[in-house]
Amino acid sequence: MAVLTDKVAVVTGGSSGIGLAIARAYRxxxxxxxxxxxxxxxxxxxxAELGEKVTAVVCDSAVPADLDALYETVREQAGHVDVVVANAGIGIEAAFGEVTEEQVDALFATNVKGTIFTVQKxxxxxxxxxSIILTGSSAATRPQSGLEVYGATKAAVRNLARGWAHSSRRYxxxxxxxxxxxxxxxxxLDLVDADTRDQAKGIIPLGRHGEPAEIAAAAVFLASDASSYVNGSELAADGGVAQV
Incomplete structure (x- = not known):
């Protein structure tokens, strides 16, 4: 039997990339x-690809009112939630010494504020x-040059999970x-140029980039009862790059 049968899942940032792959796998x-x-x-x-078992809601996770509308739609159509994947995020290359206030505000608004209110609401x-799943990044512990602020937002996401884990019993x-x-x-592809992507393969222990479907498989595990005693942890799906 499918491991998420009868569960209701919300995946923010689910229209492309990793979010779309997670939505497909959950379906x-x-x-x-x-x-x-x-x-x-x-x-x-x-x-058009995912079909009728998936519902789309236009929502900017950095706007709390949009999240209110999202969860009202979920309440009306499904009545409850079993899995929340706070995946919506943005990346901006911002070289140290040239970082702007607008870049900092945008990164923290979506990646941190958006994650907080996606879960709280x-x-x-x-x-x-x-099961609540927050999308982090290997950049939280190993940020590349120009991605320090982005990495800082993902380090904040990791700390949110550590703190929220203490609320597990209550909620x-x-x-x-x-x-x-x-x-x-x-x-x-918009954030990291082809040369940098190729060079990165040299420091990834597996010697290759990951695939969205591989990240989605890990997300299925975290959403399923197979991970029922996993709490407050970080599951790295990075080929080992930030682990060794």
């Missing part, structure tokens, strides 16, 4: 899935035993971080 494992994105046309394309809908959820390494997605 295939039997979940009813809600995805978000800021661009309706990208969401429409995702739904889900609390009234969570069923006992719900009845588990919370963990899924930390991908370099995975070719539209966002990464």
């Amino acid at each position: 295939d494992e039997g979940a009813r899935v809600f995805i978000t994105g800021r661009r309706k046309e990208a969401l429409d394309a995702a739904i 889900a609390l009234p809908l969570l069923r006992p035993g719900a 009845g959820f588990r919370v963990n971080v899924l930390a991908p390494g370099m995975v070719p997605t539209p966002g990464l």
Whole structure:
């Protein structure tokens, strides 16, 4: 039997890349899935592929009112939530010495503020035993030049999971971080040039980049009952680059 049968999952930033791969994997494992994105046309394309078991909601995770509308849609259509994947995030290359206030505000608004309110606003809908998954990054511990601020936002995400894990008993959820390494997605291709991506293979112990489907497989594990005693942890899916 599919491991997520009858579960309801919310995946923010689910219109492309890793978020889309997670939504696809959850659908295939039997979940009813809600995805978000800021661009309706990208969401429409995702739904054309994913089909009727997936619902798209236009939502900017940095805007709390958008998240209110998202969870109202989930409440009306599904009534509860079993899995929240706070995946929406942005990356901006900002060389030290040239970082702007606008870049800092944008990165922290989406990656940190958005994660906080994606989870907090889900609390009234969570069923006992719900799994919360925060998308981190190997950049939290091994940031590349120009990605220091981005890495700082992902380090904050890791610390949120550590803190929220103490609330597990009160709210009845588990919370963990899924930390991908370099995975070719539209966002990464815009952020990291081809030469840098090729050079990165040389420091990845597995000698290659990851695939979105590999990150999605880890997300299925964290959402499923197979990880029922995993809480407050970080699952690195980075080929070993930030581990050794």
